[in-house]
Amino acid sequence: MNSILNACCPIPLTTTSVHVPQLLGSTRAGFPSPAEDLQERRIDLSEHLITHPQATFIIQVRGLSMVEAGIFDGDLLVVNRALKPKHNCIVVAVIEGEYTV
Numbered sequence: 001m002n003s004i005l006n007a008c009c010p011i012p013l014t015t016t017s018v019h020v021p022q023l024l025g026s027t028r029a030g031f032p033s034p035a036e037d038l039q040e041r042r043i044d045l046s047e048h049l050i051t052h053p054q055a056t057f058i059i060q061v062r063g064l065s066m067v068e069a070g071i072f073d074g075d076l077l078v079v080n081r082a083l084k085p086k087h088n089c090i091v092v093a094v095i096e097g098e099y100t101v
Contacts, residue, residue: 052082059092059099066090066101077101 050056061075069090071077077092085091092101 049078050080052080055082056080061101071101 046053057079059077059079061071061073061077064073066072071090079092090101092099094100
């Protein structure tokens with residue numbers, strides 16, 4: 001766990017790129033195939049996951065109230081403030097000056 005993170009304070013994303021390895025090829029969802037030599041290349045996560053960098057931040061979850069939705073204590077959430085909230089969607093809101101999921 002990164003000690004810089006604080007569940008009460010969102011961390012704005014910078015415009016720097018985050019590159020991680022991507023295995024070339026695919027994976028089966030079901031019966032596994034014999035392992036092949038996997039090549040890899042690097043992809044930029046921000047290019048694929050962040051549509052509005054200036055409106056996006058990361059916040060760490062504190063608590064267990066969202067485990068039924070697959071969000072656990074200590075998880076990091078990428079929050080895009082540019083998206084309009086929709087019915088039955090999970091949002092991060094500010095209530096009485098505190099962030100809540």
